[in-house]
Amino acid sequence: MITAKNIFKSFGDQEVLKGIDFTFEKAKTNLIIGKSGAGKTVLLKILVGLFDPTDGEVFYDDNNLFALPKRDLLQLRMKVGMLFQGNALFDSMTVEENIRFPMDMFTKFSKAEKQKQVDHCLERVSLPGINKKYPSEISGGMQKRVGIARAIVLNPKYLFADEPNSGLDPKTAITIDELLSDITKDNKITTIINTHDMNSVMEIGENICLLHLGKLAWQGNKDQVLEEKNEILQNFIFASPFLQKLKARALSKPE
């Protein structure tokens, strides 16, 4: 479980986050959603510790992220995996080297153990046998999955994903969503996904945090979205006329 308490963040005069309180629950896919510029990425970067908040605290279970001693912070970091929007795979390394990187840096596993874990992770993301390929030699969707494999290689307790579906076709996007959701349930980890993909919201949104102009505008889950009267949520989720028609049809359909 990760708890954000009264998070404020400013860049110069611009206040991006204005007092966010939210609990991201364990073994659930927690989504941060909102329009572009709502503060999603800033909140995610504060949650992982890449940005310091102007004010507020982040707790990983009982540990205050910004008050941890360096050694404890390093221990905590080893329990965190992250999938970046642009994958952040190292171009000069093969897929296998990319996935093995956290193990090379932080574990004393034998070569055979590392190999086994790499193969296991690649199978987990349905990409067996691409060990020796370079990131530039595989598709965007495969790169995302390799990014996920690297994020889970040390069996993290906390998994973050920044716009995991950006730049992917709808079918591949669904595959990535299902993969993240399955990993969350199988490993009972706390997963936080920053997205504005409506499919993701409706498919895997078990605990949703809607940001609007730097504030928490709504929280709930995918089952509550259709019925919810919150205007900001409705304007965000059903922004297009096509989706508005679909929603109207869905609500008018008798049970």
Added chain:
Amino acid sequence: MYYKETVRQMYDIGIGSLMIIFVVNIFIGAVTAVQFIYQLSGTFIPKYYIGYIVRDMTIIELAATFSSIILAGKVGSNIASEIGGMRQKEHIDAMEIMGVNTSSYLVLPKLVAMMLVIPILVSVAALFSIGGGFMAIMASDNYSNEDFIQGLRSFFVPWNVSMMYIKALVFGYILTSIACYQGYFVKGGSIELGQASTRAVVFGIIVILIADYLLAVLLIGG
């Protein structure tokens, strides 16, 4: 991991720079010889001084300084672009989230590699430069190879070689650290990355030249 990265950097910096070091220093040595042939003509200075002058010019100044300026251009811009690109593609963020000490992981292997490789490059540069001088003498009508070789063997001061290596190490440290700094703290997009790369070269060369003067005063006396 650090060892592997250091070896990779040594290969990139060392082998990757050999060709340019070879070409530039051959011509620097040749031009130095030609200019002194011109300046010494009609004087009573013994002919073999040409070898002595080319050798000492090369060892005391040209090999270390010119090679470092070339490396500031080639390797400095490369380092700044590499690290800056990693910053922009979120590679550095990814490493930080993993708990990697990024400044150490990205900078230290490059510094160590440069410190290990630059003395070799500068030695090679000195060799090529003197070789270039020798080729210029071979093409000259008024000077013989024997004159040049006698000059090379005259008035040799071992301290000059030490001075060359001290300069090389200081310049290597300067150009690598400036390039790493410019790349590591790059913000923005491709334009800013280009600017950071340019700054790495310009600042690197300026600081190398300032350090060259200070080292000359310190090591030779001014």
